[in-house]
Amino acid sequence: MSQSFLDQCRALLGEAHVLHEEADMAPFLRDWRGRFTGRALAVLRPGSVEEVAAVVRSCAAARIPIVPQGGNTGLVLGSVPDASGKSIVLSLARLNKVRQVDAVNRTMTVDAGCILQQVQETAAAQGCLFPLSLAAEGSCTIGGNLSTNAGGTAVLRYGNTRELCLGLEVVTPQGEIWNGLRGLRKDNTGYDLRDLFIGAEGTLGIITGAVLKLYPQPEASITALVALASPHNALRLLSLMQDRCGASLTGFELMSAFCLQLVAKHFPALPQPFPPAHAQYVLLELSSSESEAHAVSLLEGAVGAALDAGIAEDAAVAASVAQSLALWQLREHIPLAQAADGKNIKHDISLPVSRIAEFIEHTGPLLQQAFPGCQLVCFGHLGDGNLHFNVAPPPGIGNEEFLANQDAVNRVVHDNVVAFNGSISAEHGIGALKRDELARYKPPVELSMMRAIKAALDPLGIMNPGKILG
Incomplete structure (x- = not known):
């Protein structure tokens, strides 16, 4: 089955864009933090929306799971496959064109594989601003930003990626193309499908294009x-x-x-x-x-x-x-300094802005009591309530020894986040890393509704399996 499937993919995409040798696939299988390396049947690199749809139809017919991938800069194992080797990685890197800039409507229509910095520079060349800005902007893609609803440093003024998007183009799990690339700020015609796919981490469909909001350049x-x-x-x-x-x-x-x-x-x-x-x-x-x-x-x-x-x-x-x-x-x-100093236990949390100081002063001592000498690397976007509340080992304690406490550290931090009416994920997503945490803290009625949506849109369960929902 796998050989005939790969032959079919070669016929669709060309030999050069079906990677199956371990060395060729390696960059697509390892997560950005270097904490996990998955396995895949192949890495497929379509060059158009139609090719994406054709690949998805082939995967659906063969019941082969699909892991969509942009710049692979995620932090929660959402863009890499698991260890089974049964999935294909679908890289959107070749879908990297700016389709249209409408300076009067203040919109830009782009392929999902466009690098964020490319979009910023294209907007600037037109005298406009695309305000999304984050550390990985030289390598992350718009599709990945949308799939995780990325935040960044300008959320206080401009909002998350969700607020910066007016329309989407999506390939469904059945291999159909939904063209929702409407640059409208008002469109009250039923369910908001756009918002359904933003933040879904590729579990409901594959974002292939987007209409983005532009703003005037500040003086x-x-x-x-x-x-x-x-x-x-x-x-x-x-x-x-x-x-x-x-x-x-x-x-x-x-x-x-x-x-x-x-x-x-x-x-x-x-x-x-x-x-x-x-x-x-x-x-x-x-x-x-x-x-x-x-x-x-x-x-x-x-x-x-x-x-x-x-x-x-x-x-x-x-x-x-x-x-x-x-x-x-x-x-x-x-x-970067954290990575150079060694491994740490990361938390991407959000809280009501008014309670952030109280949370820091309450949770820090609890961690010190449970893990004496641990070091808090606390920073983030205070204006929108997003903290990166990371816990590093005490001096002299090895990385692996301390990482063995990850579940216990998470209990202290996440229990307090929920007690302060916050969220265990602000801008990084859930992926595979926080899947069990989501099941622990989400109310059952929310999980039930999420599973119903997943089952309705992806009944075969082939879209980024094992991510967000177990």
């Missing part, structure tokens, strides 16, 4: 790093900035002192604006549609008020684009 963006004594003061600063700056506040990132210590340790060339004497830091960004002078005045006035009120302990305002980029590099290098 200026100004960045500042603010030093604070506590997460509570970070929330006070957020309220002050929102009151004084309104929609001009586009980024508000919380970073603990330990985060910046890790960055300084592994990336000593990056500038550190302050001595390591403060407990918390906030990296904030203002964008102005008026002028640079307006943005600077707004930011300096707000930061000055925070200093006068005793909310902030110190502040550094970027005086140039280069300084602004350097400040953002401090934030963006935190995950």
